[in-house]
Amino acid sequence: xxxxxxxxxxxxxxxxxxxxxxxxxxxxxxxxxxxxxxxxxxxxxxxxxxxxxxxxxxxxxxxxxxxxxxxxxxxxxxxxxxxxxxxxxxxxxxxxxxxxxxxxxxxxxxxxxxxxxxxxxxxxxxxxxxxxxxxxxxxxxxxxxxxxxxxxxxxxxxxxxxxxxxxxxxxxxxxxxxxxxxxxxxxxxxxxxxxxxxxxxxxxxxxxxxxxxxxxxxxxxxxxxxxxxxxxxxxxxxxxxxxxxxxxxxxxxxxxxxxxxxxxxxxxxxxxxxxxxxxxxxxxxxxxxxxxxxxxxxxxxxxxxxxxxxxxxxxxxxxxxxxxxxxxxxxxxxxxxxxxxxxxxxxxxxxxxxxxxxxxxxxxxxxxxxxxxxxxxxxxxxxxxxxxxxxxxxxxxxxxxxxxxxxxxxxxxxxxxxxxxxxxxxxxxxxxxxxxxxxxxxxxxxxxxxxxxxxxxxxxxxxxxxxxxxxxxxxxxxxxxxxxxxxxxxxxxxxxxxxxxxxxxxxxxxxxxxxxxxxxxxxxxxxxxxxxxxxxxxxxxxxxxxxxxxxxxxxxxxxxxxxxxxxxxxxxxxxxxxxxxxxxxxxxxxxxxxxxxxxxxxxxxxxxxxxxxxxxxxxxxxxxxxxxxxxxxxxxxxxxxxxxxxxxxx
Amino acid sequence: xxxxxxxxxxxxxxxxxxxxxxxxxxxxxxxxxxxxxxxxxxxxxxxxxxxxxxxxxxxxxxxxxxxxxxxxxxxxxxxxxxxxxxxxxxxxxxxxxxxxxxxxxxxxxxxxxxxxxxxxxxxxxxxxxxxxxxxxxxxxxxxxxxxxxxx
Numbered sequence: 165x166x167x168x169x170x171x172x173x174x175x176x177x178x179x180x181x182x183x184x185x186x187x188x189x190x191x192x193x194x195x196x197x198x199x200x201x202x203x204x205x206x207x208x209x210x211x212x213x214x215x216x217x218x219x220x221x222x223x224x225x226x227x228x229x230x231x232x233x234x235x236x237x238x239x240x241x242x243x244x245x246x247x248x249x250x251x252x253x254x255x256x257x258x259x260x261x262x263x264x265x266x267x268x269x270x271x272x273x274x275x276x277x278x279x280x281x282x283x284x285x286x287x288x289x290x291x292x293x294x295x296x297x298x299x300x301x302x303x304x305x306x307x308x309x310x311x312x313x314x315x316x317x318x319x320x321x322x323x324x325x326x327x328x329x330x331x332x333x334x335x336x337x338x339x340x341x342x343x344x345x346x347x348x349x350x351x352x353x354x355x356x357x358x359x360x361x362x363x364x365x366x367x368x369x370x371x372x373x374x375x376x377x378x379x380x381x382x383x384x385x386x387x388x389x390x391x392x393x394x395x396x397x398x399x400x401x402x403x404x405x406x407x408x409x410x411x412x413x414x415x416x417x418x419x420x421x422x423x424x425x426x427x428x429x430x431x432x433x434x435x436x437x438x439x440x441x442x443x444x445x446x447x448x449x450x451x452x453x454x455x456x457x458x459x460x461x462x463x464x465x466x467x468x469x470x471x472x473x474x475x476x477x478x479x480x481x482x483x484x485x486x487x488x489x490x491x492x493x494x495x496x497x498x499x500x501x502x503x504x505x506x507x508x509x510x511x512x513x514x515x516x517x518x519x520x521x522x523x524x525x526x527x528x529x530x531x532x533x534x535x536x537x538x539x540x541x542x543x544x545x546x547x548x549x550x551x552x553x554x555x556x557x558x559x560x561x562x563x564x565x566x567x568x569x570x571x572x573x574x575x576x577x578x579x580x581x582x583x584x585x586x587x588x589x590x591x592x593x594x595x596x597x598x599x600x601x602x603x604x605x606x607x608x609x610x611x612x613x614x615x616x617x618x619x620x621x622x623x624x625x626x627x628x629x630x631x632x633x634x635x636x637x638x639x640x641x642x643x644x645x646x647x648x649x650x651x652x653x654x655x656x657x658x659x660x661x662x663x664x665x666x667x668x669x670x671x672x673x674x675x676x677x678x679x680x681x682x683x684x685x686x687x688x689x690x691x692x693x694x695x696x697x698x699x700x701x702x703x704x705x706x707x708x709x710x711x712x713x714x715x716x717x718x719x720x721x722x723x724x725x726x727x728x729x730x731x732x733x734x735x736x737x738x739x740x741x742x743x744x745x746x747x748x749x750x751x752x753x754x755x756x757x758x759x760x761x762x763x764x765x766x767x768x769x770x771x772x773x774x775x776x777x778x779x780x781x782x783x784x785x786x787x788x789x790x791x792x793x794x795x796x797x798x799x800x801x802x803x804x805x806x807x808x809x810x811x812x813x814x
Numbered sequence: 815x816x817x818x819x820x821x822x823x824x825x826x827x828x829x830x831x832x833x834x835x836x837x838x839x840x841x842x843x844x845x846x847x848x849x850x851x852x853x854x855x856x857x858x859x860x861x862x863x864x865x866x867x868x869x870x871x872x873x874x875x876x877x878x879x880x881x882x883x884x885x886x887x888x889x890x891x892x893x894x895x896x897x898x899x900x901x902x903x904x905x906x907x908x909x910x911x912x913x914x915x916x917x918x919x920x921x922x923x924x925x926x927x928x929x930x931x932x933x934x935x936x937x938x939x940x941x942x943x944x945x946x947x948x949x950x951x952x953x954x955x956x957x958x959x960x961x962x963x964x965x
Contacts, residue, residue: 399903508823520828524835531843546850546945548868550917553846557839564831685902687882746906765903768880774903 170220171311177213178301184294188287200287204275211268218265233314240323242713250333251324257310266345292352299481307474323742332392340385344450346378351447354440358496368430373801379419380797387790398748398763405554410533411453414526418446421522437497448486507579514572521565528557566620570627592626617675624668656803663796670789676782689772697779714738737764852946857894870915893950900927
């Protein structure tokens with residue numbers, strides 16, 4: 165009965181979404197208040213229905229109702245409860261429902277926090293989001309219904325893919341989707357202004373907090389995915405340039421560009437049509453990401469059952485949304501105007517360069533991701549584009565971006581002077597060089613590329629410090645004056661500084677781990693030791709134990725340094741009983757200056773094991789940096805000016 | 815500078831950045847493409863010598879020989895077979911008789927793999943491996959399958 169309620173709720177939701185997509189939109193065009201006021205109640209009802217459907221599916225999972233095909237495919241009666249809940253989005257149908265649920269949540273948030281918006285604007289925004297919902301609901305109901313029944317009812321389920329049975333599964337997909345879908349708000353705002361023709365700084369101020377919130381969720385989602393891959397796949401990588409990762413990175417790059425160009429549009433009224441275009445692009449790439457991942461054109465842990473109808477549907481949907489937005493843009497953007505003027509050397513130019521660089525980076529990722537698919541589709545052979553391509557493209561593109569990241573915040577709007585900037589940043593530059601070389605020297609060896617990377621990291625630290633110092637420098641008042649000045653800094657500015665520091669922390673982590681990591685695959689007999697970077701790893705043997713739905717061989721690795729005990733790690737090899745798949749559980753001892761990473765390979769003759777013994781300096785800084793970026797975003801959104809008058813803060 | 819000149823300068827700078835980036839990207843792209851070859855293509859010397867490429871097919875049953883950290887096995891597309899050498903830990907889902915994709919170079923008739931790709935589902939066949947099998951089956955229908963199930 166419960167699955168039928170869920171299924172029915174989805175059909176009702178489709179009806180409500182259609183009304184929401186049409187009536188308020190037409191009403192706004194004709195100036196009919198009674199049609200426009202429908203927008204908010206419709207959004208609430210839609211969200212309620214979707215949440216009901218989501219709850220129904222979750223209840224089927226929790227109660228292990230294997231008469232539902234999707235539950236039978238992705239769950240098992242022995243599956244622990246938290247993974248039964250996460251199992252809801254463990255497959256194709258359920259992740260679509262999660263996508264829809266996130267869209268519903270965003271719609272509720274928009275209607276709750278945007279009461280101050282003029283009625284036609286809010287009506288149109290919600291209508292655009294309603295139209296997106298229509299597309300996704302149709303997709304779900306026509307090609308991927310999560311509530312399909314299965315007969316005869318199997319005695320037990322097929323279990324959730326063991327790789328997904330991890331705490332990361334509970335957090336990574338919702339966060340990532342929250343980010344993906346969040347850009348739909350930006351695109352709804354953009355399309356609304358294009359239809360209404362009232363694109364101005366107010367529009368940018370409304371859009372900014374929403375974009376930032378979407379961006380910060382996306383940042384956290386990507387970081388969670390990356391750290392999950394690091395400890396779960398068992399070979400210590402944190403980013404693989406896998407097409408699915410790229411699919412999430414492209415919207416992130418465009419979202420980052422969008423955040424920066426929105427700043428210009430709000431403060432100076434420039435770049436208006438450019439900003440609108442970026443908003444459209446960011447959401448298009450979110451949809452493209454969904455298409456790449458869900459259509460089955462890519463094969464990876466993220467791609468589910470392949471069904472050509474699904475791919476075709478998403479492709480058609482993508483064409484309508486993207487094509488429609490671009491057509492609207494081409495038709496209306498010329499009326500938007502160019503905005504205020506600025507000099508060649510100015511904050512505007514720095515931000516424009518930032519935009520170009522991010523856009524080019526996204527283009528490079530797109531090329532590397534789609535080209536193999538394209539060649540294959542045309543029957544021109546199978547190729548792959550590996551990490552070396554992305555590495556060799558990304559570093560040179562990010563170097564100028566990061567240089568500008570130091571200069572931009574200090575440059576004045578409208579017109580800045582090069583000698584002035586050089587004078588203000590001379591200390592930062594000097595300290596950067598010294599710090600980079602010293603760090604390389606302390607790490608054991610000065611390496612050219614690593615030094616360049618370290619320069620990038622320290623350049624961010626020192627230039628942010630310079631920026632901060634210039635703003636709080638006491639003019640005769642001493643320490644109390646500094647404290648007062650600190651209190652006066654707007655949250656948005658502090659947020660920017662924190663996010664930029666996050667980029668520096670991230671760079672430092674990447675450079676240190678790429679340059680100074682040690683990866684040893686060794687054969688170890690029981691009682692044997694191996695030494696990596698001063699740490700001695702002693703293999704104490706294996707013990708077997710039974711987990712809730714798996715059998716594990718757990719190794720014990722005792723780690724000492726100069727005879728003093730450091731820690732004892734317990735890496736595991738698990739066989740999940742239902743699918744009989746082996747799984748590697750790495751054991752990690754994290755610390756601020758680096759991780760010790762041990763994972764079990766395979767057993768060889770005489771009880772010996774092949775073991776991965778890795779030392780990963782500063783690897784946690786990578787995710788720490790992402791967290792700082794997200795915190796910076798949160799600080800920026802909490803700025804007072806979004807809460808005043810025409811606010812729209814989330 | 816006049817406003818018009820400034821605008822021109824900005825446009826020129828942007829175009830210059832894009833041109834430089836495009837050159838960089840296309841260069842990196844060309845030198846980092848990894849092509850795919852099947853055991854049959856390697857046997858007929860179509861695969862490049864000294865350049866990295868991908869090999870796909872099935873792991874021949876009973877061919878996996880481990881010696882400490884290094885491992886030798888054979889990959890077949892049911893028509894031809896290629897010996898593979900790899901140093902390191904094989905992915906969890908590497909199994910005899912199952913599909914595999916390896917990346918590396920040919921050295922003295924042996925494919926020296928730098929990387930053996932992990933797949934996430936035991937029933938999943940890497941598309942490259944599936945393609946190799948299909949082509950080989952088309953080329954020579956008679957010998958198909960006998961190699962895979964031997965031993």
